[in-house]
Amino acid sequence: MTAARIPDLPQPRALLFDWDNTLVDSWSTIHHALTVTFEAMGRTPWTLEETRAQVRRSAREAFPELFGPRAEEATRLFYEAFERDHLTHLRERQGVGAMLAELAATDGLILGVVSNKTGRFLRAEAESLGWTPLFHRLVGATDAPRDKPARDPVDLALAESGLVAGPDVWFVGDTDIDLLCAVTAGCTPVLIREDPPAAGEFPGHEPAAHAPDAATFLDLLRRR
Known part of the structure; x- marks a missing residue:
């Protein structure tokens, strides 16, 4: 090619x-951390395909639109989940x-x-x-x-x-x-x-x- x-x-x-x-x-790690976050927020998690299509901006830019007044809480949950796994699956x-x-x-x-x-x-x-x-x-x-x-x-x-x-x-x-x-x-x-x-x-x-x-x-x- x-x-x-x-x-x-x-x-x-x-x-x-x-x-x-x-x-x-890093898609699997990002997707897992987002799933944890969405579930904690009472939202239906994205599929892996949706994660691939949607994730572009940083959490600082994207989470206020996704989670509104709970953006700070969602950011904390996402990074806690991400930090646990990201080096293991890198x-x-x-x-x-x-x-x-x-x-x-x-x-x-x-x-x-x-x-x-x-x-x-x-x-x-x-x-x-x-x-x-x-x-x-x-x-x-x-x-x-x-x-x-x-x-x-x-x-x-x-x-x-x-x-x-x-x-x-x-x-x-x-x-x-x-x-x-x-x-x-x-x-x-x-x-x-x-x-x-x-x-x-x-x-x-x-x-x-x-x-x-x-x-x-x-x-x-x-x-x-």
Whole structure:
């Protein structure tokens, strides 16, 4: 399987990655924590498929809409359940560790993470996988004044790198929120997921390139 790309895709000086379900597989843990939360709130839990479709924003952004005046309580319950399980069930997506090692060894290329996972959980997971030294900075939800899709976490991820957000910074993720964040910050949006983008799926924030997996993303970079 080959990656789609446009001829003038800019050479990257930095790669900013989403975390959940871009670099690691975390749907089962997120779904379990949401199920615990929904049940405690007296709500019917989402199915796994609904969780995959609905989860985009951070809890800070999404829970007030979902749970209204009980958002603070729901947030506490969600993170209590998540913290119990997230390191036990943490798995890298296929080929990601090797991909990151090769990218981190590339001269002149900076790696970072911009995630809507709470920062302390994000950094604990990176440490557990042995990936922390590979990244210039790991930015999670609540680390910046606003979370994705605002540009604040992108600017924080690049702080003290000598770079600013622009086309030579690729933002790589698997959801519309990632692509929208890339466009909002002026970065190059790259979609990494098995399914290619459907026509009209990302209006106004279409990916500049698509790769179905880590190996194909590496091939895309090598052919620059």
